[in-house]
Amino acid sequence: MSAKEAFDFGPVLGYFFRKKDPSRPSNFNLKVMHGINKISIIMFLIALTVMIVRFISRM
Numbered sequence: 001m002s003a004k005e006a007f008d009f010g011p012v013l014g015y016f017f018r019k020k021d022p023s024r025p026s027n028f029n030l031k032v033m034h035g036i037n038k039i040s041i042i043m044f045l046i047a048l049t050v051m052i053v054r055f056i057s058r059m
Contacts, residue, residue, distance in 0.1 A: 012041060 016038065 015041070
């Protein structure tokens with residue numbers, strides 16, 4: 001895998017900023033599942049950023 005592929009955040013940003021699709025089914029469980037997914041992605045990116053900053057600051 002190349003660095004360009006590893007740092008391609010297009011699909012992640014598309015997940016957060018997509019338009020509402022009226023043909024997509026919507027119920028409470030689906031909304032909660034997507035909400036939890038968004039929270040977990042944000043937490044992962046924050047943790048990854050902290051790890052990179054700590055690694056760089058120790059050099």
